[in-house]
Amino acid sequence: MDFSYSEEQQMLQDSISKFVAQDYDFDTRKKIIQTPEGFSTENWKLFADLGWLMVPFGEADGGLGGSATDLMVVMEELGKGIVVEPYLACVVMAGGLVAELGSEQQKQEILGPVMAGERQLAFAFAEAQGRYNLADVGVRAQQQGDDWIVDGHKAVVLNGEAAEQLVVSVRTAGDRTDAAGISLLVIDAGAPGVTRKGYQTVDGQRAAEVTFDRVTVPAGAVLGPVDQALPAIEKVIDRATLAVCAEAVGAMEVTYKKTVEYTKTRKQFGVPLAKFQALQHRMAEMFMEYELARSMLLMAAMQLDASDGLAPKAVSAAKNRIGKAARLIGQEAVQLHGGIGVTEELDIGHYFKRLTTIQFIFGSGDYHLQRYQQ
């Protein structure tokens, strides 16, 4: 048992932490969000140059090793700045699937440009009827000669607008909720019949509704075994879930600390708010929730890197418990800030928003509670 970071992990943490502190202040983020792309391509290039985009990939694929702990280090730091660049969607989710299932050729063709910061990917999996059930796949792909013909609609595809290629879960056999019969296709976002309706999300990121209307996809675009993609999807979504847990923990740390600072400076009734014991206890509660959340995060990261098959349960436990902490810390931070907390002007409301969406991405607390119980 060892809770300390390796030298490489420490360096990685320092470099991201420095970036967030120096180059990603609240006003910068605000400007980035308002651009049509919704993130900074310059920052993305920087992430590539600094090697951050290589972190979650194995050395054999040209990456830096790809442990869950490494990924956690990256995401926790990004969370401190509520960074909107699409690390999660492009690198962890879609990139993760290519790494997991792709042929050597696919990996070379796709992951090389991804790690170089030259290609954007997204993973289109959610569907309107499916809630969090990854096996609920209604988008159909039917074989026609050597090609697949794809029809259907994917909901809230994170980074779906900027992506040049979409990894799409499709039903190639069986009924809509069968575990077997799900395949993955890599589809060019510009292919005829693909329509994307992009929008901002409530947390300042971007996503898209993606519709496939008789889209022809060549056989070479299938990722991994036909009909048998679900286990890999579950594995990658578990890692992505860990990633948002880490992001949340980073965001929570900043949120509770900023709240403590604010109450020390804001005066009412002639004293700083921090003097009111009713508020002190609330902040003590926030602090404890943060610490418990961080413990759950480390637990889940270590379980993912261990090899005894407990990972899905560990991830669900962490997601549920961290979601609870994210809820409390976000709500309390706003409340303790008073009116200024519900405005766009101050960063605290934006942390609150991201802490809210993370509670529901990849499954609500209830979903993970029930998954754990199964």
Place this chain on the structure above:
Amino acid sequence: MNIDLSPAELDFQAQVRQFLEEKLPSHYSDRVLKGLYLKKEEYIDWQKTLYQQGWAATNWPVEHGGTGWTPTQKYIWANECAEAGAPDVIPFGMKMVAPVIYTYGNDEQKERFLPDILASNVWWCQGYSEPNAGSDLASLKTTAVRDGDDYLVNGTKTWTTLGHYGDWIFCLVRTGRPEEKNQEAISFLLIDMTTPGITVSPIITLDGHREVNEVHFDNVRVPVANRVGEEGGGWTYAKVLLTHERTGIARVANSKRSLRQLKKLAAETGDGGATLMENPSFAQKITEVEFDLMALEYTELRTLAAVSTGKAPGPESSILKIKGTEVAQAIDELYVEMAGYYSLPFVKEQFEPDFAGEPVGPGMAADSAPHYFNNRKASIYGGSNEIQKNIICKAVLGL
């Protein structure tokens, strides 16, 4: 004790239903039921409809044009309006400043201001809070210095809800000398917002909406005749008004409608082969909120019965504020949870009154998160929930 409605009350209920059916335009109620805002003119239009019916001022005494309804009638009215999706009556004129004017104003002020409030000819807003005077309202700094028959007003008010729509603003200002005790130097002024020296600038809330404003006063000339009551009496008047504000804030009828709608939608929302309503965890949360709401409703009814004599509600009204906002916020969260991934899209155009396109996601999903974010305000304004607990400790528990 008896909870049944009398035959006369049942008649009244039927009358209200018929009125709402005939007079409430569906393009208003559709938006209200989706939790969306109306245009300024639409709020006014609806209030004028109420005025024509003689139902504009449900909280005023009859002599000034109020309905003179019993608590039961008010309860029926609130429930039927919520159920039908009637727009909220903007409270600042009708529910906040009017009671101060008819209670503490002189005859001339009553004649001058009340008819226009009743007929919704004038949009009022509330100018109490300042950047450094929130919970500690009595520390407000905006000054009004006597200059002949006028006051010269200087300072900044903030959080002014819909101040950009405002024709008039009622303000607490400091008229006394600085060495006087905080509360005894505060006066209550009515200010025409077209007076030179007033600027209104927007503050955008977490739902991306312009709901609140800063209002700056730079040597604004206000006739002394616009002061309500005594110089230095403003704090007492404002406190009375705040207790009125607190009961309204419980919003029991709205929460009931909102919860019923949530249950209906949850029963239509798929969840792993069944519906969300059949998910035991979600169903349990809904039921728990429902119990809280029942407890709140009967607490409100008790309070209403107690104040039926026209007295201002006592410190118990703090319960309604705290628990009412907690219930409303719990329901807000359940909507976000129900929306799942579709709580994420933020397509702002969709919330505009003139939006004619196809919304992203199923009904109610689009506004779920923005509404949840925005309504965190409910436990902050009108005297924050912490301040309400302080009131309970002091005034009720004697601590």
